[in-house]
Structures are given as C-alpha cells and as structure tokens.
Amino acid sequence: AQSVAQPEDQVNVAEGNPLTVKCTYSVSGNPYLFWYVQYPNRGLQFLLKYITGDNLVKGSYGFEAEFNKSQTSFHLKKPSALVSDSALYFCAVRPRGSTLGRLYFGRGTQLTVWP
Amino acid sequence: ETGVTQTPRHLVMGMTNKKSLKCEQHLGHNAMYWYKQSAKKPLELMFVYSLEERVENNSVPSRFSPECPNSSHLFLHLHTLQPEDSALYLCASSHYLSSGRAAEQFFGPGTRLTVL
Numbered sequence: 001a002q003s004v005a006q007p008e009d010q011v012n013v014a015e016g017n018p019l020t021v022k023c024t025y026s027v028s029g030n031p032y033l034f035w036y037v038q039y040p041n042r043g044l045q046f047l048l049k050y051i052t053g054d055n056l057v058k059g060s061y062g063f064e065a066e067f068n069k070s071q072t073s074f075h076l077k078k079p080s081a082l083v084s085d086s087a088l089y090f091c092a093v094r095p096r097g098s099t100l101g102r103l104y105f106g107r108g109t110q111l112t113v114w115p
Numbered sequence: 116e117t118g119v120t121q122t123p124r125h126l127v128m129g130m131t132n133k134k135s136l137k138c139e140q141h142l143g144h145n146a147m148y149w150y151k152q153s154a155k156k157p158l159e160l161m162f163v164y165s166l167e168e169r170v171e172n173n174s175v176p177s178r179f180s181p182e183c184p185n186s187s188h189l190f191l192h193l194h195t196l197q198p199e200d201s202a203l204y205l206c207a208s209s210h211y212l213s214s215g216r217a218a219e220q221f222f223g224p225g226t227r228l229t230v231l
Binding site: 009045046 | 117119121155156157158160163205207219220221222223224225
C-alpha cells in the first residue's frame with residue numbers, strides 16, 4: 001500500500017533559524033514528490049516538486065527539498081525561517097503511471113515560526 | 116489566487132437537506148478532483164474526473180454524488196449527510212498528461228461544511 005509519513009505534527013523554530021519539515025514515503029517505483037502549503041482558511045498551494053535529476057529541488061518562497069532515494073525521504077528545508085512561513089505543510093507523492101495523477105498525502109506538519 | 120474557485124465557502128446543513136458544492140477552474144486544465152480534509156487525517160481523494168474517464172474512490176458513500184458537466188466545472192451533490200461528514204472539501208485541477216508526467220494540482224480555497 002502507498003503511504004506518506006510526516007513524523008512531526010508540529011515544528012517550532014525561531015525566525016532566522018533554518019527549518020526542516022520531514023517526509024518519508026513508501027511507494028512502489030520511483031514516484032514524483034511534492035510539497036504543498038496551506039494557510040488558514042485557504043486551499044493548498046504548490047511549493048515544489050521532484051521529478052528526476054538533481055536531488056535538491058528549489059521552490060517558491062525560498063523553500064527547497066532534498067530527495068534521498070536510499071532513505072525514501074523528501075525533507076523540506078529553508079535556510080532562514082520567516083514568521084510568515086507559519087502554516088500547515090503537506091508532503092505528497094504520485095506513483096509513476098498512476099491513474100489520473102492520483103496523489104497520496106501525509107497528515108501535515110504545522111510549522112510555527114516565532115519572532 | 117490559484118485560478119480555482121469554490122462556492123459556497125461555508126455551508127451549514129441538516130441531515131435531511133440536499134445541497135451542492137461548486138468548483139470552477141480558469142486554468143485550462145482537463146482533470147478535476149474532490150478531496151475531503153478532516154482534522155489530523157491525510158487528505159482523502161474522493162473523485163477524479165478527466166475528459167476521458169472518472170475514477171471513484173470506492174470508500175465514498177453514495178450520499179456524495181459528483182457531476183462534471185464540462186472540463187471547467189465540477190459539482191458535489193450532497194444528500195442525507197451525517198455529522199461525521201463535516202469537513203473542509205477541497206477541489207483541485209491539473210493537466211492530465213497521458214505521458215505520465217507529473218503535473219501539479221492547483222487547489223481551491225475549500226468549502227467548510229458543517230452537518231448538524
């Protein structure tokens with residue numbers, strides 16, 4: 001069965017510090033990997049995706065994610081956190097060849113950045 | 116904004132009511148999706164539509180009925196819902212790429228549904 005794990009429900013960091021939001025997955029083959037962010041009372045916004053190639057993917061708002069095939073991980077990172085980064089972050093995977101681009105989501109990680 | 120709109124944004128209904136959620140995308144996509152978001156649970160894919168086919172999650176109760184009259188509009192018809200159906204219902208759209216390439220999905224703001 002396909003699954004995505006975000007082991008931390010909550011991540012707290014001080015503004016200006018680096019942040020990491022973790023994601024691991026159990027999906028057959030080499031899936032496509034995504035990160036989305038959700039602000040209060042809003043839908044999910046696409047941040048970045050990994051398809052192939054360089055293991056470090058750069059996305060919106062200064063975020064990046066590192067793909068590690070051996071650890072089946074796709075952790076989201078940012079070198080210097082902002083208070084405005086506080087939101088709910090979702091990792092998602094799509095198996096290659098899946099029907100109509102079906103995505104499997106993690107439960108989400110609430111990021112809080114303290115001023 | 117993402118180019119995907121949903122109405123209404125909030126809905127309160129009784130268990131005997133019939134209501135519909137509407138989604139519209141202005142992105143020229145040809146695949147549309149309904150998701151259910153409940154607290155502390157992963158997003159649940161409910162239905163997928165494209166020009167070619169519809170994929171239905173087998174665990175979706177029949178009290179939820181989707182309709183996709185064209186590639187820009189998607190509806191979710193609701194009837195005789197239960198209190199546990201209270202959740203945020205999200206619509207999304209994307210390009211369906213038959214080559215299997217990974218097109219990201221664009222989400223609407225959601226409809227917050229409360230069933231009394």
